[in-house]
Amino acid sequence: MIDEKGILFILSGPSGVGKGTVRKALFEQDTNLKYSISMTTRAMREGEQEGVDYFYRTREQFEQMIDEKKMLEYAEYVGNYYGTPKQYVEDTIEKGHDVFLEIEVQGALQVKENFPQGVFIFLIPPSLEELKNRIIDRGTETEDLIMNRLKEARNEIEMMDKYDYVVVNDNINEAVRKVRAIVQSEHCKRERVAKQYKALLEVDEK
Numbered sequence: 001m002i003d004e005k006g007i008l009f010i011l012s013g014p015s016g017v018g019k020g021t022v023r024k025a026l027f028e029q030d031t032n033l034k035y036s037i038s039m040t041t042r043a044m045r046e047g048e049q050e051g052v053d054y055f056y057r058t059r060e061q062f063e064q065m066i067d068e069k070k071m072l073e074y075a076e077y078v079g080n081y082y083g084t085p086k087q088y089v090e091d092t093i094e095k096g097h098d099v100f101l102e103i104e105v106q107g108a109l110q111v112k113e114n115f116p117q118g119v120f121i122f123l124i125p126p127s128l129e130e131l132k133n134r135i136i137d138r139g140t141e142t143e144d145l146i147m148n149r150l151k152e153a154r155n156e157i158e159m160m161d162k163y164d165y166v167v168v169n170d171n172i173n174e175a176v177r178k179v180r181a182i183v184q185s186e187h188c189k190r191e192r193v194a195k196q197y198k199a200l201l202e203v204d205e206k
C-alpha cells in the first residue's frame with residue numbers, strides 16, 4: 001500500500017505506573033515504531049548513553065531550545081527539564097513512520113494542544129495502593145515525594161477523558177499486548193485505509 005504520513009503515539013500516565021517498563025518491553029519486540037529520544041537536564045545514570053536514553057543538556061542549552069521553539073513539549077519534573085525535540089518527530093512522521101513518545105502527563109497535555117491528531121494512551125495502575133508499592137519498590141523517591149506523587153496521580157487520573165485509550169498496567173505482558181493492539185487498530189481506521197486505497201486506485205488507473 002502507498003505510504004501515508006506516520007502516526008504519533010503518546011504513552012503517558014502517573015509517575016511509577018510503569019511507562020518506562022511498558023515502553024522498553026514494547027521496543028524489545030519487533031516493532032516498526034520509532035522512539036523519540038527526549039532531551040533532559042537530569043544527570044546521566046550509570047548504564048545510560050547520550051543519544052540512546054536521552055540527549056543530556058545543560059539548563060542553558062535546554063532553555064535555548066525552548067526559546068527557539070524547537071520543543072514539541074516540555075515539562076519540569078523533580079527539578080529537571082524533560083522535553084521532546086520537535087524536528088525528529090515532524091521529519092519522521094512526514095517520512096511515513098510512526099513515532100512513539102513516553103512522557104509524563106503535563107507534557108502529554110501540551111502535545112494534545114499542539115498535535116491533536118496524535119493517539120493518546122493513558123496508562124493507569126490497577127489501584128493507588130499498587131502505585132504506591134511500585135514507587136516504594138523502585139526506591140528512587142523519599143517518603144515526602146512518594147506522598148506528593150500519589151496526590152498528583154489522583155489529579156492526573158482525572159484527566160483520563162482527554163485520552164483516546166486507557167490501559168491498566170496490571171500484568172506487564174498484557175499491558176504491552178494492549179498497546180500493540182492499539183497501534184494496529186489505528187492503522188486499520190477506515191479513514192486512513194480509505195485514503196491509502198484511493199491513492200492506490202489512482203495509480204492503477206494510470
Ligand SMILES: Nc1nc2c(ncn2[C@@H]2O[C@H](COP(=O)(O)OP(=O)(O)O)[C@@H](O)[C@H]2O)c(=O)[nH]1
Nearest residue numbers: 019020038039074075082083084102103104107
Ligand atoms: N514531558 C516529558 N516527560 C518526559 C520526557 N522524557 C521522559 N519523561 C518523563 O520524565 C519522567 C522521569 O524520567 P526519568 O528521569 O528517566 O526517570 P524514571 O522515573 O526512572 O523514568 C518519566 O515520567 C518520563 O516518562 C519528555 O520528553 N517530556
Ligand SMILES: Nc1ncnc2c1ncn2[C@@H]1O[C@H](COP(=O)(O)OP(=O)(O)O)[C@@H](O)[C@H]1O
Nearest residue numbers: 015016017018019020021134138169170171172
Ligand atoms: N505491570 C507491572 N507489574 C509490577 N510492577 C511493575 C509493572 N510495571 C512496572 N512495574 C515496576 O514499577 C516501577 C515503576 O515503573 P517505571 O517503568 O519506572 O514507571 P514510570 O516510567 O511510569 O515512572 C518499577 O520498579 C517497575 O519495575
